[in-house]
Amino acid sequence: MLRPRRNRKNSAIREMVAETNLSVSNLIFPLFLEDENSAKIEINSMPGIFRYGESELFAEVESCLELGINSFVLFPSVKEEYKTDDAAYAVSDENYYLKRILALKEKFPSITLMSDVALDPYSSHGQDGLVKNGKILNDETVEILSEMSVLQAQAGIDIIGPSDMMDGRVGAIRLNLDVNGYEDVSIMSYTAKYASAFYGPFRDALDSAPKGGDKKTYQMNPSNKREALLEAQLDFEEGADFLMVKPALSYLDIISDLSMNFDIPIAAYNVSGEYAMVKAAAEKGWINSDAIMHEILLSIRRAGATSILTYFAKEFAIKNS
Numbered sequence: 001m002l003r004p005r006r007n008r009k010n011s012a013i014r015e016m017v018a019e020t021n022l023s024v025s026n027l028i029f030p031l032f033l034e035d036e037n038s039a040k041i042e043i044n045s046m047p048g049i050f051r052y053g054e055s056e057l058f059a060e061v062e063s064c065l066e067l068g069i070n071s072f073v074l075f076p077s078v079k080e081e082y083k084t085d086d087a088a089y090a091v092s093d094e095n096y097y098l099k100r101i102l103a104l105k106e107k108f109p110s111i112t113l114m115s116d117v118a119l120d121p122y123s124s125h126g127q128d129g130l131v132k133n134g135k136i137l138n139d140e141t142v143e144i145l146s147e148m149s150v151l152q153a154q155a156g157i158d159i160i161g162p163s164d165m166m167d168g169r170v171g172a173i174r175l176n177l178d179v180n181g182y183e184d185v186s187i188m189s190y191t192a193k194y195a196s197a198f199y200g201p202f203r204d205a206l207d208s209a210p211k212g213g214d215k216k217t218y219q220m221n222p223s224n225k226r227e228a229l230l231e232a233q234l235d236f237e238e239g240a241d242f243l244m245v246k247p248a249l250s251y252l253d254i255i256s257d258l259s260m261n262f263d264i265p266i267a268a269y270n271v272s273g274e275y276a277m278v279k280a281a282a283e284k285g286w287i288n289s290d291a292i293m294h295e296i297l298l299s300i301r302r303a304g305a306t307s308i309l310t311y312f313a314k315e316f317a318i319k320n321s
């Protein structure tokens with residue numbers, strides 16, 4: 001009789017036959033920025049996650065480095081007075097986001113920094129692209145996104161993160177980076193980004209929810225799987241270095257499909273709503289937060305993601321150090 005239980009009989013054996021493992025080096029920690037020097041503001045719907053002004057940001061990055069977290073993705077919270085219909089602040093030399101990138105790379109040369117490229121933090125309407133007569137303009141938006149990318153590269157970013165889902169933006173960004181001498185700057189494309197309700201707490205954090213309507217004409221329909229392969233094919237051909245799936249948990253099948261079909265690293269974004277659900281249930285004492293965190297991150301790796309963007313990064317590092 002075949003007895004699979006023999007391979008589970010003690011923890012050494014279980015670990016010896018473990019097919020997937022999880023390490024801090026797989027994790028990318030999202031950091032929200034605040035345009036004030038000393039601010040540290042906790043996000044209501046994301047306990048333990050803050051928006052940081054410059055000095056607090058330095059302190060946070062330093063404590064993460066001590067825990068072995070070396071990779072970060074930065075999201076700017078933009079003052080209301082800088083938000084306009086054309087999102088001009090996104091490509092302004094004055095954009096404090098660029099200054100933060102520069103300052104971080106100067107202070108911590110060994111870190112890997114990933115950016116966010118989309119217009120929603122900067123636009124008064126909260127859409128990721130330019131809007132005209134109620135329509136989200138594609139090609140006009142792509143032009144701004146590729147300009148943003150070059151500015152971020154100039155500031156020292158390592159990985160460009162287009163999170164907007166416009167068609168053709170990866171190719172346009174790649175070309176613009178290359179002609180400006182930034183051929184070593186990578187692109188992690190939000191390839192299969194779904195129009196998801198799981199982004200709610202993130203939009204609270206940045207006050208970036210669309211003022212009217214939704215994002216369904218550019219973010220993908222949660223019912224679609226084959227379409228993710230098409231998006232992946234395009235991003236791959238346009239020069240993406242990583243393909244990302246977002247959200248992660250309701251889309252493990254998509255992560256798995258992409259990892260079987262494309263030979264570049266697959267990333268997954270364990271998004272704000274996924275984090276908030278765990279925290280809320282844990283606060284009520286209904287679940288064991290540590291065990292659930294571990295199981296969630298492991299499942300995303302098992303599905304085929306090499307790297308995981310997750311708000312749990314620091315907590316995971318603390319529990320495993």
Ligand code: PBG
Pocket residue numbers: 116117118120128163164198199200201202203215270271272273
């Ligand atoms: C915006 C952007 C969003 C997230 C990352 N970049 C929200 C959205 O598309 O509305 C969501 C991340 C999260 O929920 O943790 N381009």
